[in-house]
Amino acid sequence: MTDTVIETKALTKRYGRVLAVDRLSLQVPRGHVFGLLGPNGAGKTTVMGMLLGLVRPTSGSCSLLGTNGGGRDALRRIGAIVETPAFYPYLSGRRNLAYFQGVMGRKDPRELDRLLELVGLAGRANDAFKTYSLGMKQRLGLAYALLGDPELLLLDEPTNGMDPAGMAEVRDLIRDLGREGRTILLSSHLLNEVEQVCDSVAIIAKGRLVVQGDVAELLRPQEQVRLRTTDDAKALAILTASAEVEAATAEDDALVVTIAHERSSELTALLSKSEVYVTEIAPLQVSLEQYFLDITGENGERSE
Amino acid sequence: MIADVLSLTRWEWFKLRHRWMPWILLAITAALVQVNFWVTYTLFRNGSEVSVGEGGGSSDVTVSTSDQFLEMFAFPTSLANGLIAGRGFGAILVMILAASLIGSEYGWGALRTVLTKGTGRWRLLASKLLLLTGVSAGALIVATAALGVSSVIALTTLDSNWVAASADWTGLGIGFGKAVYGMLPYVALAVFAAVVTSSTGAAIGISLGYYFAESILLGVLMQFDWFERIDVFILGQAVSGWMESSAGGMSFGQASLPDATQSFFVLTGYMVVLSGAAFWLFQRREVAGAKGE
Numbered sequence: 001m002t003d004t005v006i007e008t009k010a011l012t013k014r015y016g017r018v019l020a021v022d023r024l025s026l027q028v029p030r031g032h033v034f035g036l037l038g039p040n041g042a043g044k045t046t047v048m049g050m051l052l053g054l055v056r057p058t059s060g061s062c063s064l065l066g067t068n069g070g071g072r073d074a075l076r077r078i079g080a081i082v083e084t085p086a087f088y089p090y091l092s093g094r095r096n097l098a099y100f101q102g103v104m105g106r107k108d109p110r111e112l113d114r115l116l117e118l119v120g121l122a123g124r125a126n127d128a129f130k131t132y133s134l135g136m137k138q139r140l141g142l143a144y145a146l147l148g149d150p151e152l153l154l155l156d157e158p159t160n161g162m163d164p165a166g167m168a169e170v171r172d173l174i175r176d177l178g179r180e181g182r183t184i185l186l187s188s189h190l191l192n193e194v195e196q197v198c199d200s201v202a203i204i205a206k207g208r209l210v211v212q213g214d215v216a217e218l219l220r221p222q223e224q225v226r227l228r229t230t231d232d233a234k235a236l237a238i239l240t241a242s243a244e245v246e247a248a249t250a251e252d253d254a255l256v257v258t259i260a261h262e263r264s265s266e267l268t269a270l271l272s273k274s275e276v277y278v279t280e281i282a283p284l285q286v287s288l289e290q291y292f293l294d295i296t297g298e299n300g301e302r303s304e
Numbered sequence: 305m306i307a308d309v310l311s312l313t314r315w316e317w318f319k320l321r322h323r324w325m326p327w328i329l330l331a332i333t334a335a336l337v338q339v340n341f342w343v344t345y346t347l348f349r350n351g352s353e354v355s356v357g358e359g360g361g362s363s364d365v366t367v368s369t370s371d372q373f374l375e376m377f378a379f380p381t382s383l384a385n386g387l388i389a390g391r392g393f394g395a396i397l398v399m400i401l402a403a404s405l406i407g408s409e410y411g412w413g414a415l416r417t418v419l420t421k422g423t424g425r426w427r428l429l430a431s432k433l434l435l436l437t438g439v440s441a442g443a444l445i446v447a448t449a450a451l452g453v454s455s456v457i458a459l460t461t462l463d464s465n466w467v468a469a470s471a472d473w474t475g476l477g478i479g480f481g482k483a484v485y486g487m488l489p490y491v492a493l494a495v496f497a498a499v500v501t502s503s504t505g506a507a508i509g510i511s512l513g514y515y516f517a518e519s520i521l522l523g524v525l526m527q528f529d530w531f532e533r534i535d536v537f538i539l540g541q542a543v544s545g546w547m548e549s550s551a552g553g554m555s556f557g558q559a560s561l562p563d564a565t566q567s568f569f570v571l572t573g574y575m576v577v578l579s580g581a582a583f584w585l586f587q588r589r590e591v592a593g594a595k596g597e
Contacts, residue, residue: 052420054591075422082420086413091322102315103423105308144417 005030005152005183006051008069011060013046013207020046022207023060028185028200033178035198035215036187037292043207044187048082048156051185065152076104079150081158085141089130093121093140096129097147104148115143120169134161142170146177153177156187171197191292203292210295218291224284225264228254230277238274239267256284305427312423312431313438316405320435325404329397330443334450336393337386341454345377377458379467380476386451387476388547390444391483395490395543398440399511402494405432407504416591429586433495433579440487444480479547486543489571490515492578493539499582499589515540536562542570 006028013021021043028034036044049055051062053070062069065077087096097112116122119139124132132140138161145153155174159167174197178184188194194201195215202212211218223246229235232255239248239257244266247258257267268278320326375381406429409415418428493514498507518540525531525538535541545567562570 049590054416054419056588056590072422072424075420080420082416084413086417088319088414089412090324091319095318095322099315099319100417100421102318103312103418104421105311147421 003030004028005065006034006063006185008047008051008062009060011047011050011062012058013043013050013055014058020207021050021057024204024207024209026202026209026212028183030183031178031181032199033174033184033186033197035194035201036185036204037191037194037201038189038204040189041206042189042204044189044204045083045156046207047204048080048154048185048187051154052080052082054082076148077150078152078154079145079147080154080156081138081141081145082154082156084134084160085137085144087129087137087140087144090128092126092128093132093136093143094125096140097143100144101147106148111147115146118146118173119143120166135163135166138162138170139166142173151182153182153184154187155184157189158186159188159190159193167193203295223261223264224256224258225267226251226254226256226280226282226284227267227278228280229271230279234274235271235276238271238276242270244270254280308424308427309430309434312427313434316431316435317438320405320439326401326439329401330446333390333394333397333443334447337390337447337451338454340389341382341386341451341458345458377455377462379452379455380473382455383448383452384476384479386448387444387479387483390447390451391486391547394440394443394447395487396512396515398436398443398487399490399494399515400508401439402436402491403498403507403511404504405436406495406498407502407507410498410502410592411504413592419591425587426583429495429499429583433491436491436495437484437488440491441480441484444483444487448480482547485568485571486546489539489543489574489578492575492582496578496582499586502589536566536570539571539574542567542574546571 004027006026008024008026010023010025011021012019012023024043024047026036026047036047038044046055050057051064051069052075064071064074067074087093088099091099094112094116097115098107098109101107101112112125113122116125119142121136121139121143124136129137129140138158142155142158145155158174159170162170171193174184174186178197178199186194186198198215200213201215201218203210227235232250232253236248236250236255239245239255244263245257245259249256257264259267264281264283267281271278376385409418419425490511494507494511497510498504501507501510518538522535522538522540525535536545541562545562546564548561548564548567
């Protein structure tokens with residue numbers, strides 16, 4: 001059994017002059033909740049489409065569960081929603097699910113009940129899909145994706161159109177599904193969503209991979225501390241002159257000091273020798289949003 | 305593999321039977337056949353000379369005597385006439401249904417949802433074609449059965465026997481099979497148009513446009529002698545040639561119609577080419593989201 005369930009190699013998609021995906025190489029390990037993060041138009045949905053065999057790559061390759069992307073056998077083992085879930089408007093939510101369960105060669109009304117309950121649609125299950133709000137359509141999409149207990153889930157913006165409570169519910173659900181050992185590829189432009197839900201993340205911009213890694217690793221506390229002192233101007237001069245300090249800057253009403261993590265405790269001793277006393281010190285926390293903005297420029301390009 | 309297609313066909317039927325459209329089209333088919341029947345009946349009762357057939361087509365036959373008329377209204381000839389009339393109207397309506405069955409999948413964006421479950425593209429299209437064949441046959445049966453009831457009512461009012469002296473039930477069965485087969489090239493045409501355009505409206509426009517443009521063009525081209533040598537290759541002419549002598553004992557044949565065997569091969573050719581092209585394109589085309597139709 002392979003440990004990489006999704007792999008793309010130099011995956012490229014071009015629509016005429018527009019390069020939607022540019023030599024994207026990704027690896028999604030088994031059992032991870034993997035975030036595909038990028039601004040609108042970054043190429044996330046196109047990547048999903050190529051993985052599912054809906055869009056033909058211009059060049060490169062992709063594999064799902066060890067088989068070529070879009071292969072029938074692989075698709076039978078995955079659940080996916082791409083963009084806004086599209087179902088048959090005249091059928092009820094339950095009948096839509098019954099149809100898709102049927103085309104998978106299964107018939108299990110109890111599974112339908114369980115999934116409709118799980119996504120909070122049991123009360124509206126018999127209403128026509130066309131009467132559903134966007135949030136309800138997303139919920140039905142999740143139920144559809146979970147049909148047949150798939151080992152891999154590809155979810156494209158699954159909380160799009162949901163109210164805050166609904167978003168929180170869905171994120172909890174995705175986390176629970178991840179804890180059960182499923183691999184989940186979650187595409188989103190919502191940084192906090194990826195930060196809250198995912199173990200690993202790939203950030204793409206303009207179809208190109210900007211960075212890929214564990215969320216915890218990417219957001220590892222920076223070797224920076226923020227401190228306030230009894231005399232910031234004098235403290236800045238002392239810190240700038242110190243060999244242990246890599247950099248020190250004044251920001252707003254505090255100082256931001258870059259120093260090796262294990263040596264940050266020496267700052268107070270260093271300053272107190274010059275009768276400058278630290279009144280406040282804290283490691284600088286970086287959110288994924290901040291990280292994302294740091295590594296992508298205004299145009300979504302890598303800032304190097 | 306065949307089991308997969310049959311299973312998918314069953315679920316396509318599940319979807320279709322919950323739509324209003326097929327039932328409305330079926331009601332229209334039955335109503336048009338009834339109108340055709342009762343108008344003919346009324347004209348005869350008023351002493352007029354009447355024509356039966358598809359209405360204006362080359363296979364129409366003029367009936368002017370009482371005996372001919374009663375024969376025409378008795379079983380199984382009345383049912384065979386129903387097949388001819390029903391096939392004519394049915395071909396139009398089944399094209400609308402076929403265009404909608406494929407085009408709406410693109411319009412609603414549901415095609416992407418179906419394919420994502422690993423149904424397989426050619427299996428899905430094959431199941432839709434199989435369903436359309438079944439629906440065409442079913443619609444003809446319903447329209448013909450409704451006509452049978454009308455026939456009984458008409459003959460009862462005329463105090464005539466329900467069954468004709470020259471009853472040819474085998475011919476009726478063959479006629480039914482031929483009528484269904486004669487509708488399939490139109491199904492293939494509409495399916496091809498729907499796959500090419502990814503749109504219900506455009507597919508209906510193209511397939512109906514072809515159907516009517518061909519009829520108009522046929523009327524013009526029939527004036528030329530050279531056209532007789534190639535007319536079998538025109539879909540409408542091939543269908544008429546194929547349906548010749550299929551009216552359960554009543555011959556509607558005319559010398560100008562193409563040979564039935566030749567017509568069969570032409571119809572098969574249309575079906576193979578149009579559905580083959582549809583499969584090829586359906587297999588390769590990228591599937592986008594909903595088009596909002």
